[in-house]
Amino acid sequence: MRIKIRFKVVISLRIALVCDDEPIIRMSLKNKLLELGFAEIVECSDGEQAVQLALDRLPDIAILDVSMPKKDGMTAAREIRSKLKIPIILLTACCDPDTVQRAKESGISGFLAKPFREHDLWPAIELACAHAEEVEILKEQIDDLKETLESRKIIEKAKGVLMKNQGLSEPEAFRKMQKLAMDKRKSMRQIAEAILLTEA
Structure with missing residues (x-):
């Protein structure tokens, strides 16, 4: 069943970057993001590609897996945030204090727990956008x-x-x-x- 989205933050976003080395997770995220109203989903499977694609395609939001080949999600997020002031959501199966601290230092705006549940996506996006906006206003x-x-x-x-x-x-x-x-x-x-x- 397709849900008609009325959430103002989500519908103002057009391009999403999704980076995960598991194709099935990328596909699930892509389908849900399209359902939420995104016009374009940029996909990749490693952190280096994520940074390059972010700078090339200028997405409105990025969703990165914490553990990826070549460059992990934290490092990729830090590099992306140094150039682009976009919200970044981290996909992770582990939310221990060290991971949370590193995420804060890397400019992560929100978390999505693995296994990824589709109904958790839009609240994560809304909160990540609100958090990123607050941070930029404070800066x-x-x-x-x-x-x-x-x-x-x-x-x-x-x-x-x-x-x-x-x-x-x-x-x-x-x-x-x-x-x-x-x-x-x-x-x-x-x-x-x-x-x-x-x-x-």
């Missing part, structure tokens, strides 16, 4: 915070240079930088960097 927030802190340091340094070189008070130096930023339509950081180049 962006951290990057934004780092950028803000770095900008603040540069602005403070430039303000100090103006105070020293032009005999300005701290509020005067800050106002001068603000006026320059408005007049030149530049950010405060850009003005601060220019001041450090010309005044230092």
Whole structure:
């Protein structure tokens, strides 16, 4: 019986990468993914192929077996995640603490236990996508915070240079930088960097 899928995360995905050295598992996954609404399933049987296909075909999600020839699923996942910000689900028969820890370090977004059960697939995909999205949002927030802190340091340094070189008070130096930023339509950081180049 075919199920009509209404889950918003699943139907927004089009290409899936499936990597397992057991053809019967690949076929089962492929059939279920097509039923869930994926337009294309990219298949392979070893970790090296998985990395290469991921970079070539740019899938929306990858499902990798933990134990594969040439390159295991953890290593392949880490390499894929370093280039593509896609959710990766790990197929494994063993969920011991060491495997879970390695999975976290490799950027794995979810697990599917072997033997694979078809009705477990869409919840795993939904949760993996939600987890991957949360991780990317957190990374962006951290990057934004780092950028803000770095900008603040540069602005403070430039303000100090103006105070020293032009005999300005701290509020005067800050106002001068603000006026320059408005007049030149530049950010405060850009003005601060220019001041450090010309005044230092």
